[in-house]
Amino acid sequence: MTMHPVQLRVDRLVKSFSAHRALEDVSLEVGTGRFLVLLGPSGSGKTTLLRCLAGIERPDGGSIRLGGVTLTEGHTHLPPERRDLAMVFQDYALWPHMTATANVGYALRRRRLERAEADRRVAALLERVGLTARADRYPHQLSGGEQQRVALARALVAEPGLLLFDEPLSNLDADLRERLRVEIATLTRGSGATVVYITHDQAEAFALADEIGVLESGRLVQHGAPEDIYHRPASPFVARFTGLAGELTGRVEEPGEGGRVVVRTDAGPVTASAPTAPVRGAAVRVLVRPAAVTLDGGADPAPDAVEGTVVDTAYRGRGYDHVVELVGGARLVEVFTRHGRPRGSTVRLRFDPEGCFTFPEQAPTEADAQVPVNAAPMEVV
Numbered sequence: 001m002t003m004h005p006v007q008l009r010v011d012r013l014v015k016s017f018s019a020h021r022a023l024e025d026v027s028l029e030v031g032t033g034r035f036l037v038l039l040g041p042s043g044s045g046k047t048t049l050l051r052c053l054a055g056i057e058r059p060d061g062g063s064i065r066l067g068g069v070t071l072t073e074g075h076t077h078l079p080p081e082r083r084d085l086a087m088v089f090q091d092y093a094l095w096p097h098m099t100a101t102a103n104v105g106y107a108l109r110r111r112r113l114e115r116a117e118a119d120r121r122v123a124a125l126l127e128r129v130g131l132t133a134r135a136d137r138y139p140h141q142l143s144g145g146e147q148q149r150v151a152l153a154r155a156l157v158a159e160p161g162l163l164l165f166d167e168p169l170s171n172l173d174a175d176l177r178e179r180l181r182v183e184i185a186t187l188t189r190g191s192g193a194t195v196v197y198i199t200h201d202q203a204e205a206f207a208l209a210d211e212i213g214v215l216e217s218g219r220l221v222q223h224g225a226p227e228d229i230y231h232r233p234a235s236p237f238v239a240r241f242t243g244l245a246g247e248l249t250g251r252v253e254e255p256g257e258g259g260r261v262v263v264r265t266d267a268g269p270v271t272a273s274a275p276t277a278p279v280r281g282a283a284v285r286v287l288v289r290p291a292a293v294t295l296d297g298g299a300d301p302a303p304d305a306v307e308g309t310v311v312d313t314a315y316r317g318r319g320y321d322h323v324v325e326l327v328g329g330a331r332l333v334e335v336f337t338r339h340g341r342p343r344g345s346t347v348r349l350r351f352d353p354e355g356c357f358t359f360p361e362q363a364p365t366e367a368d369a370q371v372p373v374n375a376a377p378m379e380v381v
């Protein structure tokens, strides 16, 4: 899917644990220097896929190639240390008996470098992650954020072709998480390495990625640019997992032009995108992105606006998020405006068809059940 030469090629990867299929026929390609984020709920197979790439886990079938080298296929299975890659773990995984300098330098042990050159590279990396003053400390003398910076420096120092990240920010608190996220984004891109990064946090995924792969029950269900995933989710599962204001049910009134349909909902007619052209009268569900909802202001409401009641309002600094209940009972969260509307007031909403997706009505899948109800939908991208 990219113009970049393919660096990492995964073909039909399969992995089971006893009777449980953790990876089901996963194929993907990542271009040189691209940043791929694998996103999915707990148990979707993210860690298993990453561990197969690293060589810690041996797949049951399929192949993995990196820069023209076969890492795994049939009887071939290169051990982790013979793969041109480095991994950053959730729990840092530093050597407790080594200083920051020694931990970073350890990654160079196989590169027959002159001592002075190795020392120079380690010092340069520690400086880039802002740890020069902490170079002689042991892991237990460093904060979580500092330990993760050492791990980042250790991953980068040997200049591997592939960098793997296993939820590296999940043990840090919000403020630090944001700062380290920016450092990971800039330092990895500066290194030219190809990156595979796993997370279950959609906001983190969208902020970091050149490409996002969404995993559902061991299958890669969509792989594309963040904008594609946001504007053209392949399934209700993908749409839900990447942030919705809410869902409306109804019937197709007019199978309109250019992939648009008018859906008659309990709250009124809503124009929405239709990835698969539904027929007139079909029962459908309209999934609505937060960015697609606007509160209609003042005296001159649009004729196609839908009425609702403000149930809750939350001040967000830049403006207010509202929870709005529509006629028929559907609720929309994260309805944003600069100026807040009081609880209990009647408001009119407009929907941008670009951010409203029509799918045939069907019972939720097992994987949908893992998406937390009212998972904080992401900010407008």
Ligand SMILES: Nc1ncnc2c1ncn2[C@@H]1O[C@H](COP(=O)(O)OP(=O)(O)OP(=O)(O)O)[C@@H](O)[C@H]1O
Pocket: 017, 018, 020, 021, 022, 040, 041, 042, 043, 044, 045, 046, 047, 048, 049, 200
């Ligand atoms: N060593 C193992 N033995 C048995 N089952 C396993 C093993 N490792 C993973 N699994 C199972 O495989 C499935 C995928 O697990 P995996 O850890 O890859 O998911 P994940 O998406 O990374 O989830 P999380 O975000 O919770 O880490 C899960 O159902 C898990 O229970």
